[in-house]
Amino acid sequence: MDRDLGVALGFWGLGALAVVAAFGIILTQNLLHAVLLLILSFVAMAGLYLTLSADFVAVEQVLIYAGAVGVLIIFAIMLTPTSSRINADTVFFGPGLILGGLVAVVMGYVAFKTPWDTVEGGGFDSTVAAIGDGLTNRWALPFEIASVLLIAAMIGAIVLVRADVPGQVLHPEGGVADEPAMEIAEPRVEGDRALVTSGRTDA
Numbered sequence: 157m158d159r160d161l162g163v164a165l166g167f168w169g170l171g172a173l174a175v176v177a178a179f180g181i182i183l184t185q186n187l188l189h190a191v192l193l194l195i196l197s198f199v200a201m202a203g204l205y206l207t208l209s210a211d212f213v214a215v216e217q218v219l220i221y222a223g224a225v226g227v228l229i230i231f232a233i234m235l236t237p238t239s240s241r242i243n244a245d246t247v248f249f250g251p252g253l254i255l256g257g258l259v260a261v262v263m264g265y266v267a268f269k270t271p272w273d274t275v276e277g278g279g280f281d282s283t284v285a286a287i288g289d290g291l292t293n294r295w296a297l298p299f300e301i302a303s304v305l306l307i308a309a310m311i312g313a314i315v316l317v318r319a320d321v322p323g324q325v326l327h328p329e330g331g332v333a334d335e336p337a338m339e340i341a342e343p344r345v346e347g348d349r350a351l352v353t354s355g356r357t358d359a
Contacts (some may be wrong), residue, residue, distance in 0.1 A: 177196045187233055190240035191233060199222050225306070249278040
């Protein structure tokens with residue numbers, strides 16, 4: 157009985173932590189803080205999987221999402237200009253918040269109103285064998301498709317940090333500035349002397 161109470165308290169506590177971290181991602185203005193809160197939400201989700209006896213999925217949640225994806229996003233942010241690290245408000249903030257609220261309400265309604273089938277039993281001692289068999293047989297193709305997510309995230313990070321846009325250069329203090337016009341020297345002859353004056357031409 158004490159064990160069931162502890163699992164229930166852990167489940168609701170970790171669920172509340174994941175929700176609070178998700179709201180923090182929306183409200184914070186610092187992009188780096190948003191990523192750290194995202195990693196905290198991933199770790200809380202891993203704890204939820206543990207309370208549901210899904211130990212293998214919990215470990216994968218920490219290794220792939222909290223570890224690989226989180227660190228990859230942090231590297232992408234740290235390699236971009238300083239001015240691009242502000243999680244500024246946009247015109248889509250309000251509609252996105254409303255849409256997210258509607259999705260949460262619908263999911264909550266479905267979760268509480270659906271007559272879920274339950275099976276009496278002690279559960280699995282370990283889910284590694286069952287999940288390993290599923291990944292190599294029935295769910296092999298979805299598992300391989302999911303791995304494309306990491307490749308897409310890596311390519312996106314490389315594209316973000318590249319600064320090879322024609323006509324633009326990175327500003328030393330952060331941001332992208334227009335490339336200044338090149339200055340060349342044009343000779344001008346006066347009498348028997350050649351004077352060099354500074355002229356400008358478009359790049």
